[in-house]
Amino acid sequence: MLQSVEFRGIVLFSKDYKEKDCLVKIFTEHAGKMMFFARNVQRKNNPLKQAIMNFHYGTYMGKLQRDSLSFLNGVKTIDVFQRIQADIFLSAFATYILNLVDAALEDNEYDPNLYGFTKQSLQLIDQGYDAQIITNIFELQILSRFGVQLNLHSCAVCGETQEKFAFSAYMSGIVCTKHCLQDKTLYKASPQIIHFARMLSNIHLNQIRSINISDEIKQELRIFIDTLYDEYVGINLKSKKFLDQMKDWI
Numbered sequence: 001m002l003q004s005v006e007f008r009g010i011v012l013f014s015k016d017y018k019e020k021d022c023l024v025k026i027f028t029e030h031a032g033k034m035m036f037f038a039r040n041v042q043r044k045n046n047p048l049k050q051a052i053m054n055f056h057y058g059t060y061m062g063k064l065q066r067d068s069l070s071f072l073n074g075v076k077t078i079d080v081f082q083r084i085q086a087d088i089f090l091s092a093f094a095t096y097i098l099n100l101v102d103a104a105l106e107d108n109e110y111d112p113n114l115y116g117f118t119k120q121s122l123q124l125i126d127q128g129y130d131a132q133i134i135t136n137i138f139e140l141q142i143l144s145r146f147g148v149q150l151n152l153h154s155c156a157v158c159g160e161t162q163e164k165f166a167f168s169a170y171m172s173g174i175v176c177t178k179h180c181l182q183d184k185t186l187y188k189a190s191p192q193i194i195h196f197a198r199m200l201s202n203i204h205l206n207q208i209r210s211i212n213i214s215d216e217i218k219q220e221l222r223i224f225i226d227t228l229y230d231e232y233v234g235i236n237l238k239s240k241k242f243l244d245q246m247k248d249w250i
C-alpha cells in the first residue's frame with residue numbers, strides 16, 4: 001500500500017467536493033503541482049480545513065500518486081501569507097501569480113526553482129514590497145515555462161547593445177533603430193520600458209530592495225507585458241481581468 005509522506009507545498013486553489021470533502025491543488029516542492037482529495041475536510045475541527053485555504057503553505061502529509069488523484073491526510077506545520085489574505089488588492093496579485101503557475105506548469109512536473117521563486121514572490125508581496133513590480137518580475141521570468149524565449153538584451157539582428165530599441169514580435173526580441181524599419185510586428189515601447197523590462201526579466205528577487213519605478217513607467221510596463229502575453233502566451237485568466245478592473249476602483 002502507498003505510504004503517507006511529508007511534503008512542502010503551497011495551495012494553488014481548493015474547491016468543495018460533495019458535502020464534506022474537498023479537492024485541493026497544491027504546488028509541492030518535490031513533485032510539482034498535484035490534485036489532492038481531502039476527505040471530511042469540511043467537518044469542524046479538522047486541522048486540514050484551514051490548511052487548504054487560499055494563500056496557505058506548509059508541510060503536509062499525504063499519499064502522492066502521479067497517475068491518479070493523490071490523498072491529503074494531514075498537516076504538520078502551516079503558515080499563511082497574512083497580509084495578502086487580509087487585503088483584496090494584494091490577494092488579487094497573489095491569485096494571479098498562483099494562476100500563472102497553474103497555467104505554466106504541467107501536473108507532476110518537478111520544478112523546485114519555480115516553487116522557490118513563487119514562494120519568495122508571495123513572501124515579498126506579503127512583506128509590503130510593490131505587488132505590481134513583483135508581479136511583473138514574475139510574469140517576465142515565468143515566460144520561459146510557457147516556452148517563450150525573448151531576447152531583450154541586444155538587437156536580434158546585429159547584436160547591438162547600446163542603441164535605442166523597439167520590440168519586434170517577429171524577431172522575438174528587441175531590434176535597434178537600423179533594423180526595425182521593415183518590421184510590421186513592431187511594438188514601439190520607449191527605450192526606458194525596454195530597459196526596465198530587461199532589468200526585471202534578469203533581476204533576482206533578493207535585489208528587489210533597490211528597485212524604484214515611477215507610476216508612469218509602471219503603467220507602460222503593464223501595457224508592454226500585456227502585449228507580450230497576448231502575442232506569445234494567449235491565456236485568459238479571470239484573475240488577470242480582475243486585476244485590470246481593479247485599477248478603476250482607485
Ligand SMILES: [Zn+2]
Pocket residue numbers: 155156157158159160175176177178179
Ligand atoms: Zn541592429
